[in-house]
Amino acid sequence: MIGYAWYVEMSIGLFLLIPFVNIALKEVFSRGWTDYLLATSLLITAIPPLVNRNGITLVPGFWMMTFPLTFYIIGATIRHYEPHLRKRWLGLLGALALLGIGPLSEGVLYKLTGGQISSSISGSYYSLINVSASSLLFMTLYDLRNFPKWLSKIFEFCALAAFETFLFSYLFDKLLYPFFISKFYITQAQFIAWFVPVTINVFLFSLMASYLYKKSVRIISLIVDHVKNRYIR
Numbered sequence: 001m002i003g004y005a006w007y008v009e010m011s012i013g014l015f016l017l018i019p020f021v022n023i024a025l026k027e028v029f030s031r032g033w034t035d036y037l038l039a040t041s042l043l044i045t046a047i048p049p050l051v052n053r054n055g056i057t058l059v060p061g062f063w064m065m066t067f068p069l070t071f072y073i074i075g076a077t078i079r080h081y082e083p084h085l086r087k088r089w090l091g092l093l094g095a096l097a098l099l100g101i102g103p104l105s106e107g108v109l110y111k112l113t114g115g116q117i118s119s120s121i122s123g124s125y126y127s128l129i130n131v132s133a134s135s136l137l138f139m140t141l142y143d144l145r146n147f148p149k150w151l152s153k154i155f156e157f158c159a160l161a162a163f164e165t166f167l168f169s170y171l172f173d174k175l176l177y178p179f180f181i182s183k184f185y186i187t188q189a190q191f192i193a194w195f196v197p198v199t200i201n202v203f204l205f206s207l208m209a210s211y212l213y214k215k216s217v218r219i220i221s222l223i224v225d226h227v228k229n230r231y232i233r
Contacts, residue, residue, distance in 0.1 A: 002170045014068050021069065025076050034077055041070040046131045049123030067126035074135050083139060091140035098133035164210035165203070172205045 028037050048061035085091040102122030122129045158165070180198050185191050 002167055004166065004170050007166065010068050014072065017069075018072070021072065022076070025073070025080075029080050034081075037073060038077065041073050042128060042131070045070045046126060046128040049127040050121065050129065053123075064126070067131075070126070070131065071134075074131070075138070078135075078139060078142065082143070084143065085139055088140050091136050095133045095137035095140065098129050098136070101129055158207065161207060161210040161214065164213055165206045168206040168209040168213075169202055171209075172202045176202055176205070 106120040
């Protein structure tokens with residue numbers, strides 16, 4: 001029923017494949033074939049959405065939907081080699097610059113063609129530009145030291161509730177977007193200004209619902225255990 005649930009199906013399949021992927025990665029790392037594996041993964045998943053446009057196929061795009069494996073391979077490579085960015089702020093600026101290429105290119109093209117063409121060179125969130133940006137952002141953040149404890153607690157709380165929050169977000173998308181559109185929509189361009197408050201509200205309501213759900217499940221589980229231990233022999 002949840003429109004975003006393909007992530008769940010993908011995660012289950014990836015989870016089942018991980019033991020075998022790890023065996024293959026161990027062999028790749030030991031033989032020094034990491035660069036070849038990364039290049040191959042990017043060639044079949046990240047490059048096609050960047051260069052295949054307007055019905056013209058320059059790179060085989062059949063394997064694009066195996067992009068979760070590309071992200072996993074990149075993550076495993078970072079974990080194995082533990083690279084460190086000497087200047088984190090440059091890594092962060094680079095990631096943000098790459099992430100800005102997509103909407104910027106789309107806006108420029110839209111203006112130049114008088115609204116006739118709207119196409120981002122990023123292609124999709126697993127195109128080479130976005131894969132590079134997300135990898136750079138992860139490398140900037142993954143080994144931070146002396147992180148404020150209170151901020152770590154917030155991230156930990158959000159991380160532990162991420163799955164339920166993700167699923168609840170579909171419900172609040174369906175509730176909040178129609179409400180804001182009915183109240184504030186005039187044109188698409190003007191409504192873009194509401195993107196930030198709507199997104200933040202969807203996230204906060206989803207996080208709250210996730211917290212209440214997990215608490216409810218915990219309470220029900222305790223009650224069931226109490227009844228089983230006390231009354232069922």
